[in-house]
Amino acid sequence: MQWNDVVVTGLGAITPLGGDVGSTWESLLAGESGIRALVLPGHEDGGLADVVAGAMAIDPAERLSPVQARRLDRSQQAALVAAAEAWADAGSPEVDPERLASAIGTGIGGVQTLLKEDDVLELSGVRRVSPRTVPMLMPNAAAALISIAYGARAGVYTPVSACSSGAEAIALGARLIRAGEADVVIAGGTEAAISPITVAGFKQTQALSRHTAEPASASRPFAADRSGFVLAEGAAVLVLESAEHAAARGARVHAVLAGAGIAADAHHITAPAPDGSGQISAMRKALAQAGLAPDQISHINAHATGTPLGDAAEARAIREIFGSATVTAPKAALGHLFGAAGAIEALIAVLSVKHGVVPPTRNLSAADVDPDIDLDVATQRRDVPQQAVLTNSFGFGGQNVSLVVAASHGRTTA
Numbered sequence: 001m002q003w004n005d006v007v008v009t010g011l012g013a014i015t016p017l018g019g020d021v022g023s024t025w026e027s028l029l030a031g032e033s034g035i036r037a038l039v040l041p042g043h044e045d046g047g048l049a050d051v052v053a054g055a056m057a058i059d060p061a062e063r064l065s066p067v068q069a070r071r072l073d074r075s076q077q078a079a080l081v082a083a084a085e086a087w088a089d090a091g092s093p094e095v096d097p098e099r100l101a102s103a104i105g106t107g108i109g110g111v112q113t114l115l116k117e118d119d120v121l122e123l124s125g126v127r128r129v130s131p132r133t134v135p136m137l138m139p140n141a142a143a144a145l146i147s148i149a150y151g152a153r154a155g156v157y158t159p160v161s162a163c164s165s166g167a168e169a170i171a172l173g174a175r176l177i178r179a180g181e182a183d184v185v186i187a188g189g190t191e192a193a194i195s196p197i198t199v200a201g202f203k204q205t206q207a208l209s210r211h212t213a214e215p216a217s218a219s220r221p222f223a224a225d226r227s228g229f230v231l232a233e234g235a236a237v238l239v240l241e242s243a244e245h246a247a248a249r250g251a252r253v254h255a256v257l258a259g260a261g262i263a264a265d266a267h268h269i270t271a272p273a274p275d276g277s278g279q280i281s282a283m284r285k286a287l288a289q290a291g292l293a294p295d296q297i298s299h300i301n302a303h304a305t306g307t308p309l310g311d312a313a314e315a316r317a318i319r320e321i322f323g324s325a326t327v328t329a330p331k332a333a334l335g336h337l338f339g340a341a342g343a344i345e346a347l348i349a350v351l352s353v354k355h356g357v358v359p360p361t362r363n364l365s366a367a368d369v370d371p372d373i374d375l376d377v378a379t380q381r382r383d384v385p386q387q388a389v390l391t392n393s394f395g396f397g398g399q400n401v402s403l404v405v406a407a408s409h410g411r412t413t414a
Contacts, residue, residue, distance in 0.1 A: 006174045006257045007246050007408065008350050010090025010239030012082040012188075014063075015344055016054030016232050016334055020085055023057070024344075025351050029381055031362045033216035033333050035230050040196050047203070052215040053194045054232025054335030071132055072145070073110035074192035078235035078340075079142035080149065083186055087150060090239035091251060099183040101154035102147040103173045104237070105165030107339030107395070108193045109139030115195055142190050143169075146237075154182040160339070162395030163303070165189050166236065167342025171260035171401055173240045183245040188237035189343035199231060205270070209306060219336075220363045221304035221329035222311055222377050224370040229305040232335030236344035255350045258292070258388065258406040261285025265398025272310060272394065276317035282400035283321055283390060290404040292388055294322045297404070299358050299378065301349050301391035304329035305336050314392065315373045326376040329361045342393030342401060349389040349405040358382040 011021045016034025018024035027034070038053045060077035061069035063084070069077060113136040120128050135141055140158040147156045155176070159168035166189020173187030202208050209218040209228040219230040238257075246253055263281035265273040272279065287294065300318060304311050304327070318325055330348055337344055348359060364379045388406040395401075 005243040006177045007241050007243050008238050008254045008257055009241045009246055009251045010086040011254060011347055011350065012084065012086030012089060013234065013236040013344055013347055014056055014058065014060055014078050014081050015234040016057055019058035021347065028330060028333055028348065028359050029357065031360050033362060034232065035215045035218055035335050037215050038194065040199065048196060048199060050212040051199055052212050052218045052230055054230060055194060056234050073113040073136045075106060075110055075190045076136070076142045076145055078192055078233070079104055079190035079237070080145060082188060082235040082237040083146045083149070086186065086237040086239050093184055093241070093249060093251065095184045097151040097153040099154055100150065100152040101157065101173065101176050101182040101185045102143045102152045103157040103169040103185055103187040104143035104146060105159040105161065105169035105189040105339055105343070106139050106142060107160065107162050107165050107191055110137035110141065111193050111198065112195055113137045115197060146186055150186060152186065161399040162397055163336070163338055164342055164393040164395035164399045164401040165339035166344070167346060167393035167401040167403055168262065170238060170240070170257070170343060170346050170403060171262055174257050174260050177240060177242050183242050185240045186237060187240050188235065189340035190235035191337050191339040192233040193338060194231055194233050202231065207307060217363050219306050219332045221302070221306045221332050221361060222370060222373050223364055223368045226306045226308060226311060228307055229331065230335040232337045234337050234344060235340050236347045238343070238347060253408045255353045256406045256408050257403065259286040259288070259290030259404035261289065261402045263400045265400065267398050270396050272313040273398065276313055276320060278398055278400045279314060279317035279392070279394060280320050282402040283317065283392070286390060286402040286404045290388065290406065292404065297322065297325070297388050297390050298384070298386040299326040299328060299389055301345050301389060302327045302329050303392040303394045305331055312372060314394065315375055318375060324374060324376055326358060326378060328359050328378045330359060332362045332364065345391050345393065346403050346405065349391040349403070352389050353386045353405050353407050356383060356385045358384060
């Protein structure tokens with residue numbers, strides 16, 4: 001490694017595939033699905049009877065004290081659970097509080113609290129509304145709670161950039177370290193927005209998968225018959241650290257966060273730019289910061305939500321830079337964790353590099369891949385050394401984030 005590298009020393013997650021990093025990773029490699037049929041009480045006759053989604057494999061409240069759980073929105077619960085695992089995995093590093101920051105992205109924040117307390121207001125009046133409503137619904141609460149829990153005084157940051165929020169938080173964490181403003185950053189994303197209004201809103205835009213008869217097969221990135229994404233929830237947190245700080249305390253390094261690129265389409269609030277310019281720019285920036293050529297990327301963890309337009313646009317952007325690259329799409333198993341998606345997929349990229357594995361894209365055989373995609377989609381697990389992985393996260397608003405994760409070996413110490 002080089003002394004100015006940003007390294008990953010801790011990993012934590014709670015996802016539809018598992019209650020921690022290990023179970024999530026094992027289930028992903030085994031080709032399992034976290035997607036299930038979902039009942040939205042009181043809405044069965046309102047067009048929401050056939051909902052499928054990726055609920056967290058365990059209730060995050062089970063990992064917290066009853067009092068703490070009551071005072072937190074579900075998205076905040078998930079973030080704290082993932083952060084606790086990541087911090088412990090990093091060895092609970094001793095760090096100057098003025099050199100420790102928190103950066104947790106989210107797409108929506110405490111929407112479940114907002115909806116619940118609005119119902120209370122309408123049914124029972126203002127006196128029954130919880131005095132904790134605002135801190136439970138505000139998007140920055142997860143990052144702030146983690147800052148409080150671990151004494152992070154170098155700053156609390158909350159990127160809110162739709163589906164790219166978690167990845168942007170990780171990119172921001174790396175920037176803080178490279179700029180010399182922090183030695184350690186607790187970075188990631190969280191989301192718990194499976195609710196009638198969000199499901200209905202996405203359904204009305206025809207963004208959700210229509211393959212609801214078999215829930216486990218509903219999320220179909222890159223498939224010729226893909227019809228939309230599957231909403232999911234969860235959180236993932238990485239402990240980022242300067243290589244110098246990690247070396248000084250003898251920390252175990254999972255991988256190097258070698259590069260991050262952020263770019264905007266400046267085109268449309270939901271549709272990607274037809275020429276893929278923003279996505280191409282983000283990927284090129286990430287490669288440039290990592291000091292890597294396209295042929296040095298072992299595979300690409302695609303954003304690939306399973307929408308007809310989005311998958312095709314990303315495939316064109318990838319081909320522009322990499323040609324017919326090897327890609328994988330974890331959302332086939334996880335669903336779309338929205339603001340947390342970029343964080344969990346960055347974590348998957350770290351594990352891919354660490355263990356030398358390209359995770360499978362479930363719900364696909366080679367014959368099922370859309371011929372217009374023209375990429376080498378890994379439909380089965382591949383055990384191949386991974387020197388560097390690029391992971392994409394693209395969000396509504398034309399917000400594009402690409403991260404490059406590299407193996408810690410092979411990078412010399414300056």
